[in-house]
Amino acid sequence: MTVLPITLTIAAAAALINIWLGTRVGRVRAQAKVLTGDGGQPLLVARMRAQANYIENTPFFLILLGLIELARGQALWLWLVGIAFILARILHAFGMDSLDKPGKTRVIGILVTWLALVGLAIYALMIVYALPGAAATKTVIG
Numbered sequence: 001m002t003v004l005p006i007t008l009t010i011a012a013a014a015a016l017i018n019i020w021l022g023t024r025v026g027r028v029r030a031q032a033k034v035l036t037g038d039g040g041q042p043l044l045v046a047r048m049r050a051q052a053n054y055i056e057n058t059p060f061f062l063i064l065l066g067l068i069e070l071a072r073g074q075a076l077w078l079w080l081v082g083i084a085f086i087l088a089r090i091l092h093a094f095g096m097d098s099l100d101k102p103g104k105t106r107v108i109g110i111l112v113t114w115l116a117l118v119g120l121a122i123y124a125l126m127i128v129y130a131l132p133g134a135a136a137t138k139t140v141i142g
Contacts, residue, residue, distance in 0.1 A: 006078050
């Protein structure tokens with residue numbers, strides 16, 4: 001059995017952050033007495049978007065993280081990218097609460113998120129097409 005400790009740890013943290021983001025939405029929803037939708041409440045819209053943005057990005061990150069860990073094994077840099085992603089998503093959520101202008105933590109959070117995704121995507125492609133031994137790992141279909 002293959003255990004992916006980096007991916008499992010980061011996925012567990014990601015699940016907890018998703019719950020935290022949901023509770024942040026729920027608190028504003030309860031305070032504003034809004035059952036569905038956003039009720040025209042700017043803070044509720046911002047928190048809903050923070051969670052939606054999280055959900056839009058996190059699956060791609062976790063898939064890339066897991067497949068790279070499976071293909072190349074554990075590496076310190078992979079741990080660091082995973083931790084950076086988690087911290088970036090927390091920063092982004094707090095930054096979304098700034099309603100009058102983009103919060104600095106929002107900008108930092110999304111930039112780190114994008115860099116992590118782009119970096120992992122490029123590395124995943126390099127594993128298949130450019131790294132030594134890549135040709136040996138290619139599967140021929142048909």
